[in-house]
Amino acid sequence: MFPAAASTAAPQVDALYIYLVVLSVVMTTLIFIAIGFFAYKYRRRSPEDPMPRAIHGSLPMEVTWSVIPFLFMLVMFAWGTKLYFENYTPPRNTLDIYVVGKQWMWKVQYPDGQREINELHVPTGRPVKLTLASEDVIHSFYIPAFRLKHDVVPGSYQTFWFQATEPGRYHLFCAEYCGTNHSRMIGWVDVMDPVSYQNWLAGGAAGVSMSQLGEKLFEKYGCITCHVTNRSGPPLDNVFGHPVQLADGRTVLADEPFLRESILNPNAKVVKGYKANVMPVYQGQIDEEGLLQLIVYIKSLSQTHPQARP
Amino acid sequence: MSTTLPRPETTERPNYLNVDYSWKSWLFTTDHKRIALLYLFSITAFFLVGAVFAGLMRLNLLFPDGLFEHDTYNKFFTMHGVIMVFFFLVPSIPATLGNFLLPIMIGARDLAFPRINLLSWYIYIAGGLFAVLAILKGGVDTGWTFYAPFSTTYSNTHVILAAIGVFVSGFSSILTGLNFIVTVHKMRAPGMTWSRLPLFVWAHYATSLIQVLGTPVVAITIVLLMLERILHAGIFDPNLGGDPVLFQHLFWFYSHPAVYIMILPGMGVVSEIIACYSRKGIFGYGFVAFSSVAIAVLGFMVWGHHLFVAGQSMYASMVFSFISFLVAVPSAIKVFNWTATMYKGSITFDTPMLYALGFIGLFTIGGLTGLFLATMAIDVHLTDTYFVIAHFHYVMVGGMVLAFLGGVHFWFPKMTGRLYPEMWARLAAAIIFVGFNLTFFPQFILGYLGMPRRYATYAQEFQVLHVLSTAGASILGVGYLLPLIYLSWAWRKGERSSQNPWQAKGLEWEQSPTPPPTFNFDVPPVVTERPYNYSEEVEVGGY
Numbered sequence: 001m002f003p004a005a006a007s008t009a010a011p012q013v014d015a016l017y018i019y020l021v022v023l024s025v026v027m028t029t030l031i032f033i034a035i036g037f038f039a040y041k042y043r044r045r046s047p048e049d050p051m052p053r054a055i056h057g058s059l060p061m062e063v064t065w066s067v068i069p070f071l072f073m074l075v076m077f078a079w080g081t082k083l084y085f086e087n088y089t090p091p092r093n094t095l096d097i098y099v100v101g102k103q104w105m106w107k108v109q110y111p112d113g114q115r116e117i118n119e120l121h122v123p124t125g126r127p128v129k130l131t132l133a134s135e136d137v138i139h140s141f142y143i144p145a146f147r148l149k150h151d152v153v154p155g156s157y158q159t160f161w162f163q164a165t166e167p168g169r170y171h172l173f174c175a176e177y178c179g180t181n182h183s184r185m186i187g188w189v190d191v192m193d194p195v196s197y198q199n200w201l202a203g204g205a206a207g208v209s210m211s212q213l214g215e216k217l218f219e220k221y222g223c224i225t226c227h228v229t230n231r232s233g234p235p236l237d238n239v240f241g242h243p244v245q246l247a248d249g250r251t252v253l254a255d256e257p258f259l260r261e262s263i264l265n266p267n268a269k270v271v272k273g274y275k276a277n278v279m280p281v282y283q284g285q286i287d288e289e290g291l292l293q294l295i296v297y298i299k300s301l302s303q304t305h306p307q308a309r310p
Numbered sequence: 311m312s313t314t315l316p317r318p319e320t321t322e323r324p325n326y327l328n329v330d331y332s333w334k335s336w337l338f339t340t341d342h343k344r345i346a347l348l349y350l351f352s353i354t355a356f357f358l359v360g361a362v363f364a365g366l367m368r369l370n371l372l373f374p375d376g377l378f379e380h381d382t383y384n385k386f387f388t389m390h391g392v393i394m395v396f397f398f399l400v401p402s403i404p405a406t407l408g409n410f411l412l413p414i415m416i417g418a419r420d421l422a423f424p425r426i427n428l429l430s431w432y433i434y435i436a437g438g439l440f441a442v443l444a445i446l447k448g449g450v451d452t453g454w455t456f457y458a459p460f461s462t463t464y465s466n467t468h469v470i471l472a473a474i475g476v477f478v479s480g481f482s483s484i485l486t487g488l489n490f491i492v493t494v495h496k497m498r499a500p501g502m503t504w505s506r507l508p509l510f511v512w513a514h515y516a517t518s519l520i521q522v523l524g525t526p527v528v529a530i531t532i533v534l535l536m537l538e539r540i541l542h543a544g545i546f547d548p549n550l551g552g553d554p555v556l557f558q559h560l561f562w563f564y565s566h567p568a569v570y571i572m573i574l575p576g577m578g579v580v581s582e583i584i585a586c587y588s589r590k591g592i593f594g595y596g597f598v599a600f601s602s603v604a605i606a607v608l609g610f611m612v613w614g615h616h617l618f619v620a621g622q623s624m625y626a627s628m629v630f631s632f633i634s635f636l637v638a639v640p641s642a643i644k645v646f647n648w649t650a651t652m653y654k655g656s657i658t659f660d661t662p663m664l665y666a667l668g669f670i671g672l673f674t675i676g677g678l679t680g681l682f683l684a685t686m687a688i689d690v691h692l693t694d695t696y697f698v699i700a701h702f703h704y705v706m707v708g709g710m711v712l713a714f715l716g717g718v719h720f721w722f723p724k725m726t727g728r729l730y731p732e733m734w735a736r737l738a739a740a741i742i743f744v745g746f747n748l749t750f751f752p753q754f755i756l757g758y759l760g761m762p763r764r765y766a767t768y769a770q771e772f773q774v775l776h777v778l779s780t781a782g783a784s785i786l787g788v789g790y791l792l793p794l795i796y797l798s799w800a801w802r803k804g805e806r807s808s809q810n811p812w813q814a815k816g817l818e819w820e821q822s823p824t825p826p827p828t829f830n831f832d833v834p835p836v837v838t839e840r841p842y843n844y845s846e847e848v849e850v851g852g853y
Contacts, residue, residue, distance in 0.1 A: 003759045013691055017758070020685065024678040031649060031674050035667060038652035039659070044589075054845040057594035065646040066639055073635040073681065081628050081686030087687060088624060103464070137460040138554055140619065140694060143758025147691040150799060151620045153555060154459060155548020158621050171769065175694040175762045177453050179464060180380050183765035192345075265551075279662050 003210040006166040006191055007146035009087045014147070016048070016079055023072055087148060090161035094129035098210070098292045099160075101152040104137035104181035106172065107289060111296060112201060113209040118187030120172060122164050123197035129140070130160040131256055133288040140176035143189050149175050157256045164191040214297025217290050233279060234271045240302035259295045320657040325727065325825040340424035341828055346410035347725070348431050349401060350718075356397040356438060359445075363390035365787060366779040368749075376767045383766035384451040385467070389444075391454025396476050397438055399706055400568060403575035404521075405434070405486055406515045407717045410725060412490055414826060415508050417499025417835040422492040429712035430485035437479025444471035453764060454807035455565070458546035458557040462538040470536055477532045480525045483571075485652055487521030490514055499817070501837030508816055508841050509598055513578025516602035520574075520609065521568045528564035531557070555620055562613035570609040572706055573673075573816075574602055577644055578714030580666045584648050586814040587663035589653030591842035594647040601640035608637040618689045627686055641677050645670060660812070661735035665716025668743050672708025676701060679754065694764075697757025700750045708746055715742070715793060722797065723811050724818060727825040734796045742789035748782025815842050 005011055036166050042052075097120070098109045108116045122128045132141055134154040139162055142149035145168075150160040174185035192200060218224055226233035239254045247270040252258055263286070266279040286294070322328055326343045330334070336344060367386045370377045378386070413421055421427050444450055450472040452461040494507070494515050507515075535557070537543040544550030546557045587594050592598055614622060614630030648670055657663070679701040681767050683689045692698060722730050752775040763770045768776070810819040818826075820834040840847075 001755060001758065013687055016685065017682070017688055017691075017789075020682050020688065024681070027678060028671075028674055031645060032671060034649050035652065035670065038649070038655070039657055039667070040568075042588075042652060042655045044656045049656050051845045052588075052654050053591050053652065054591050054843070054847050055593060055650075056591065057597065060593055061650070062643065062647075063596050066643055069642050071640055072636070073638060076681060076685045077635050078633055078689045080689075081631060083687035084618070084627070084690065085624060112318045137464050138457060138620075142694070142760070142762065144691070149619055149690060149693070151447075153548075153621050155554065156621060171760060173760065173762045177457070177460070177764040179451070179460060180384065182384070183376075183380065183762075183767045186795065191643050207578075283551075 004145040004166070004168065004170060005147075006164055006168060006170055007143075007148065008163040008165055009083075010147045010165075012083055013087075016076075016083060018074060019079070027069070039173075042116050049243070050091040054201045088150075088159075088161075088257070090129045090159055091127050094127045094161060095123070096129050096131065098133075098289075098296070099130050099141065099152070100133050100135055100288045100292070101139035101141065101174070101178075101185075101290075102184040103137065103179055104174070106141070106174075106185070106187050109210055109289065109292060110201070111210045113207055113213070114201065119190065120187070121190045121192060121197065121200055122162075123192055123194045124164050124167060124170065125194060127161055127163045131292065131294060132160055135288045136177050138186065139174045139178050142173040142175035143170060145170035145189070151176055157260055164189075166189050167193050167196070210296040211288075211300040212297075214293035214295070214300075217286070217294050218297055221282070221286070221294075223294075234274055236298050237301050240299045240304070246270060247272050247274070247276075256295055259298055261289060263291065263294065322727075323823070324827055325607075325823065326725070326828045327825055329828055330348070338354070338428070338430050340420070342413055342421045342424065342427055343410050343725070343828075343830075345427050345828060346406050347406075347432050349405040349409060349434070350449055350696060352431070352435060352438065353398050353401055353406065356393050358395035360390050360398055360440075361790065363387070363393065364794060365783065368783040370766065371776045374768055374770050374773050378766070379852050380766040381451060384453075384764070385449035387764055388450045388453050388472075392441060392450065392472055392476065395454055395568075396479055396707075397434075397441060399487070399572040399710055400479075400483055401434060402516055402572070402710060402714050402802055403579060403717060404490070404571075405430075405482075407573060407579065407714075407721060408490065408510075408517075409486070411721065411818055412511060412514055413493060413497070414822050414830050415511050415816060416494065416497060416502050417817050417821070417831070417837065418493060418497035419829040421489045421833070422497055423489050426485050427489055430482040433480050433485065434482035437475045437477070437482065440471050440475030440478060444468040444475060447471065455561060456532075456535060456557075457561075458535065458538065458552075459548065459556045463547050463549075463775070469539060472530045473536055477529055478530050480532075483521045486526045487518035487525075490518040491522065494518075499835045499837055502817075503837075504842050505596070506837055507599070507629065507837075508578075509581035509592060509595070509602075510575075510578035512599040513574045513581070513602045516606040517571050517574045519603075519606050520571050524564045524567040524571075524610070527560065528568070531560040531564065534560070555617065555622065558617055558620060559613065562616045562820035563610075564611040566616065567606070567609045569702070569705070570605050572710050574605060574671065576710040576717075577602065579713040579717035579720070580648065580669050581644075582814075582816070583662045583666040583716055584651050585842040585844070586720070586812055587660060587666070587845045588652050588657050590651055590655045591840065591844065592647060593653070594643070595841065597643050598647050601643045604640040605637060608633060608640070615689070616693075617686055618686050619693055631686050635681070638677065638681060638684070641673075645674055645677070659736075661730070661732060661739055662716045662720035664736060664743075665712045665719065668739065669709055669712045669716065672704050672712065672746070675709055676704030679704065690761075692757055693759035694762055696753040696761045696763055699763050700753035700757060703750045703753075708750070712742070712746075715739070718793075720799070720812070721818075722800070723807035724824055726801050726804070727807055728800050729807050729811060730800045730804060731796050734792065738789055738792035738796070741785060741792065745782050745785030745787070745789050749779050749786050750782070752776075752778045752782075800813040815844055 062274040100107045134152040139152040146162045169191045172187040172189050243251050244254045264283045267276045270276045339699050363386045370383050451467045534545050544552045546552040612634045615634045756775045809824045
C-alpha cells in the first residue's frame with residue numbers, strides 16, 4: 001500500500017496521508033452504516049404502509065454536519081500547507097545538481113562535471129537542490145519514494161529539493177504527459193551513503209567542471225567582451241545571490257531565474273546605469289544545458305551562496 | 311435516427327411520439343422532448359465510442375510493456391477523454407433528462423427558446439463531427455487537457471480538428487444553459503414559486519450558470535491554442551515568448567467548473583429519486599437547493615488546485631487549496647441530507663433507487679479522495695498519478711453515469727410510455743456497481759504507489775493491480791451493455807405504463823400524461839403545494 005520511503009519528506013507525507021485515510025474511512029463507514037440501517041429499518045413492508053410523516057429539516061443538524069467536518073478539513077489544510085511550504089522551500093547550503101528534461105530523457109549535470117542520463121546519484125543526509133529546466137515541453141520530475149514531484153516548465157527554472165535518508169535504488173518518473181515515449185522517460189535515483197557517494201564522484205570521469213564549461217561558453221558567445229574586457233555591460237563578480245538595482249527603480253535578487261532571463265532576453269530587466277537593446281538576445285541561441293553551465297560559471301564568480309527563495 | 315424509433319399502436323392517445331413519424335418531424339422538431347431524445351441517442355453513440363477507447367486502454371495495460379504502439383495508446387486515452395468529457399458528460403443529463411423534464415417540472419409548454427434548443431443539438435452534432443473526423447484521420451495525442459506547448463508546437467496529430475470540435479460543441483452547451491436560465495425565470499406555472507422548484511431544477515439552474523459563464527473562457531482558450539499552433543502567435547510557447555502555465559490557468563478556469571457541470575445535474579436526479587423511493591420530502595430542501603448554487607459559485611475559484619506542482623506561487627496555491635476545502639462543504643451537505651431523507655421513510659429498492667444509493671456511496675468516496683488532492687503536500691505526491699484517475703472516475707462515472715442511468719430508468723416510462731424489466735435492470739445495476747469498484751478502487755492504490763497516469767508501459771510491480779482493474783472494466787462493460795439491450799427492447803415491447811407508475815410527486819408525474827402530449831399538459835397546471843409533498847401536508851409558512 002505504501003511505496004518505499006527514502007526521504008525526510010516521505011514519512012511526513014505518509015503521516016498526513018494516514019490521517020486523511022482514517023478520516024475518510026470513518027466518514028464513509030458512518031454514511032454507509034446510516035444508509036444501510038435506514039434502508040433496512042425503514043423499508044416498505046407492504047404496499048399498504050402509510051405514508052411517512054414529513055420531516056423538513058433541522059438547522060442545528062445542518063450546522064453540525066457542516067461545521068464538524070469543516071474543522072477536520074481545516075486541520076488537513078493547515079497540515080498540508082505547512083508541509084508543502086517545507087517540502088518546496090530549499091534550505092541554504094544545498095548540494096546543487098542540474099537537470100534538463102527533454103523528449104524523452106533526463107540529463108543530469110553535477111557541478112564537478114559528471115553527467116548522467118536517466119540516473120541521479122545523491123548522498124543521504126544532505127539536502128540536495130535540483131534546478132530543473134526543459135528543452136521542449138512540460139515534463140514532471142517525480143520520485144515516488146521521496147513523495148515529491150515538480151513540473152519542469154520550459155522557459156523557466158523550477159526548484160526541487162529533498163534530503164534522502166535510505167540508500168537504495170528508486171524509480172524516477174516523468175509525471176507530466178510529454179508525447180510518444182512519455183512512459184519511457186523514466187530512470188533511477190541511486191541514493192548512497194556519503195562515503196559511497198564520494199567514491200562515486202571520484203570514480204566518475206569528471207574532468208571538466210560545469211563552471212569551466214561555462215567559462216568556455218562565456219568566451220565563445222562573446223560575453224567576456226562587454227562584461228569583462230571593455231566593461232560596457234554590468235560586471236558579474238559578486239552578483240549572484242545579491243540584490244540588483246534595475247533601471248526602472250525595482251530591486252531584484254540575482255538568482256538563477258534572473259540570470260536565465262537576463263541572458264535570453266536582456267531587455268526584460270535592465271540593470272541601473274546600463275541601456276536596453278545593447279546586449280544581443282540569446283533566446284534560441286544557447287541550449288538549456290549550456291545555459292546552466294553559464295549560470296554555474298557566473299555563480300562561481302560570487303563569494304556568497306545563493307539565498308533560498310520561498 | 312427517426313427510423314430507430316418504435317411505432318406505438320394507433321389506438322394510443324396523441325402524444326409527442328405518435329403525432330408524426332416522418333424524419334422531418336424529428337430533424338426539424340422544436341419539441342424539447344424530441345430534442346432530448348435526439349440528444350439521448352447522440353450522446354449514447356459517443357459514450358459507446360468513448361467506452362471502446364477505454365476498453366482498448368485497459369487491454370493495453372494488461373501488460374507492463376503494453377500491447378499497442380505508444381502513439382496508439384496515447385491517442386486512445388486522448389480520444390477517450392475528449393469524447394467522454396465534451397461529448398458525453400457535459401451534455402449527458404442536462405441535454406437529455408434536463409431538456410425533457412425541466413419545462414414539464416415547472417409547468418411550461420416548452421423551453422423559452424425552442425428553436426435555439428434545436429440549434430444547440432445541431433451545433434453539438436457539428437462539433438461531434440469534427441471530433442469524429444479527427445478520429446478517422448488518425449486521432450489526437452495531446453490528452454484531453456491539450457497542454458501547451460506540446461499541443462501547440464510538438465504534437466503531429468490532428469489537434470486543430472479536435473480543438474474545433476470542442477470549440478463548436480461548447481456553443482451548444484452555452485445555448486442549453488441560456489435556455490434553461492430564461493425558462494426557469496420566466497415560464498414557471500402559477501404557484502411554482504422558487505421554493506417549490508424541484509431540486510432537479512435547482513441543480514440544472516446552477517449548472518446553467520456555469521455553462522453560460524464558464525464555456526466562453528474555454529472557447530477563447532481554444533482559439534488562442536489554434537492561433538498559437540497555426541500562426542505561432544507567442545502566447546503559450548516559451549520559445550515565442552509565451553507562458554505555458556497561462557494555458558493551464560485558462561484551461562482550468564473553465565474545466566474545473568465544468569467538473570461541476572458534470573456532477574450537479576446528477577445530484578438533481580438523485581434528489582428526485584431518493585425522495586420518491588423514501589416517500590418523503592428531501593430533508594433540508596433549502597440547504598440542498600442552495601448548496602448547488604454554492605458549488606457553482608465556489609467552483610469558479612478553485613482552478614489553481616490543478617497547478618500545485620506547476621510552479622504557481624505557493625501563496626496562490628494556499629488560497630486555492632483553502633477554497634477547494636470550502637467547496638467540499640456544500641457537497642457534504644447534500645450527502646448528509648440525502649441520508650437523513652431516508653430516516654423514517656418508507657423505502658423501496660427499485661432500480662432507480664439502487665442507482666441513487668450507489669451514487670451516494672461512490673460520490674462520497676470520490677468527494678473524500680478529492681480532499682486528498684486539495685491537501686497540497688499530498689497532492690504533490692498524488693497529482694498526475696492513477697490516484698487522480700480513480701478520484702475523478704468515482705465522481706464522473708460512480709457519480710454522474712450512475713445518476714444518468716438512474717434517471718433514465720426513473721423517467722423511462724415518462725419518455726416512452728412503457729416499463730423496463732425490473733429484474734434485468736436490478737441485475738445490471740449490481741453488475742455495474744461491482745465492475746466499477748473493481749476497475750477503479752485498485753487505481754487509488756496504484757496512485758499512492760506512484761504509478762503515473764498516461765503511461766503506455768509501466769514497471770512490473772504495478773501489473774497485479776492493473777490486471778484487477780482491467781478485469782473490473784470487462785465486468786463494467788457487460789453492465790453497460792445490458793441496459794442498452796433491455797431498454798431498447800422495452801421501448802418497443804415493454805409493458806405499458808400508467809401515468810404515474812412510481813406514485814411519485816411532481817408535475818411531470820401528477821399533471822402531465824405519460825407520455826406527454828406535444829405541449830406537455832392537457833390542462834394548464836397549477837401548483838398548490840410544496841415539492842415532494844408525499845405526506846399530503848398542508849403548507850404552513852415557508853422553508
